[in-house]
Amino acid sequence: MALIGFDELYQYADDLPAPISVVAAGGADATVLQAMSLAQRRGWVDPVLTGSGDEIRQLAEDLEIDLTGFRIIDAADSAAAAVAEIKAGRARTLMKGQIATPSLMKAVLSRDTGLRTNRVICQVVLMEIPRDRRRFLLSDTGITIQPTLEQKGDILQSLVEVATVLRDSVSTDLPRVAAMAATEKASESMPDTLDAAELTRRSTAGEFPGCRVQGPLSFDLAYATDAGEKKRIEGDVVGAADAMLFPDLLSANLTVKAIMYTADCRFGGVLCGTACPVVFMSRADTTTTRLNSLALTLRMLAR
Numbered sequence: 001m002a003l004i005g006f007d008e009l010y011q012y013a014d015d016l017p018a019p020i021s022v023v024a025a026g027g028a029d030a031t032v033l034q035a036m037s038l039a040q041r042r043g044w045v046d047p048v049l050t051g052s053g054d055e056i057r058q059l060a061e062d063l064e065i066d067l068t069g070f071r072i073i074d075a076a077d078s079a080a081a082a083v084a085e086i087k088a089g090r091a092r093t094l095m096k097g098q099i100a101t102p103s104l105m106k107a108v109l110s111r112d113t114g115l116r117t118n119r120v121i122c123q124v125v126l127m128e129i130p131r132d133r134r135r136f137l138l139s140d141t142g143i144t145i146q147p148t149l150e151q152k153g154d155i156l157q158s159l160v161e162v163a164t165v166l167r168d169s170v171s172t173d174l175p176r177v178a179a180m181a182a183t184e185k186a187s188e189s190m191p192d193t194l195d196a197a198e199l200t201r202r203s204t205a206g207e208f209p210g211c212r213v214q215g216p217l218s219f220d221l222a223y224a225t226d227a228g229e230k231k232r233i234e235g236d237v238v239g240a241a242d243a244m245l246f247p248d249l250l251s252a253n254l255t256v257k258a259i260m261y262t263a264d265c266r267f268g269g270v271l272c273g274t275a276c277p278v279v280f281m282s283r284a285d286t287t288t289t290r291l292n293s294l295a296l297t298l299r300m301l302a303r
Contacts, residue, residue, distance in 0.1 A: 179215025268292030
């Protein structure tokens with residue numbers, strides 16, 4: 001199945017009939033201010049920023065960013081203030097700004113005031129490799145440290161939901177999901193391979209409709225057709241994975257950051273499993289990555 005890329009996501013955001021209210025938790029950050037300003041000028045968003053109002057205004061002045069049209073909420077707990085805007089209906093989606101992930105997730109996961117649902121919360125990254133004309137999703141790259149088999153099944157469903165939203169308009173194929181592992185052979189000495197094989201079995205039995213699952217598959221088998229030919233491994237997903245479901249946070253996070261920092265690529269991330277999709281990326285990421293993640297999240301709001 002072909003996925004649309006960031007050019008198409010930007011065009012979708014450019015064509016929105018009206019700006020969408022987006023609240024950034026931790027607005028005193030250069031990339032947050034720059035991305036929100038660019039998105040505002042393109043007509044994507046009505047920006048809301050939480051945190052120290054004085055710091056936000058001073059940084060905007062230093063960066064020569066016009067805050068006209070921005071709403072600033074002066075709050076000691078920027079995450080709680082941002083989540084409150086979502087809960088009150090004054091903002092439709094949340095952006096992770098200059099704030100540590102545990103602090104943001106504390107507010108998101110609050111049973112009384114947060115954005116918790118009955119779904120597993122996970123980060124899904126859209127990766128685009130222009131050299132190879134490849135676009136694929138990776139999860140969970142940011143939240144669930146050691147998912148159980150049942151949690152992996154839920155994360156798989158989030159991957160399929162994102163892939164379906166990003167389906168190319170001319171594509172009729174189902175999303176192809178690779179259940180990732182270090183090897184393609186199921187072995188009791190590597191429990192993750194057994195989970196991958198079980199997810200494949202459940203998919204074949206119809207438990208995960210709307211997709212095709214194959215695993216365990218190593219990264220080369222999921223990504224490159226010639227790897228399958230050399231290893232004599234066949235299957236619909238070999239060399240053509242639209243989405244990669246990783247066995248744990250360690251393997252997913254190391255893989256996605258290795259690609260980010262060593263490949264010519266474009267990428268953006270969204271948090272799934274929450275009451276609304278969340279623009280989610282590392283504090284070390286660039287303004288462009290924030291815009292990519294915002295464009296991806298705005299498309300997810302339309303599903």
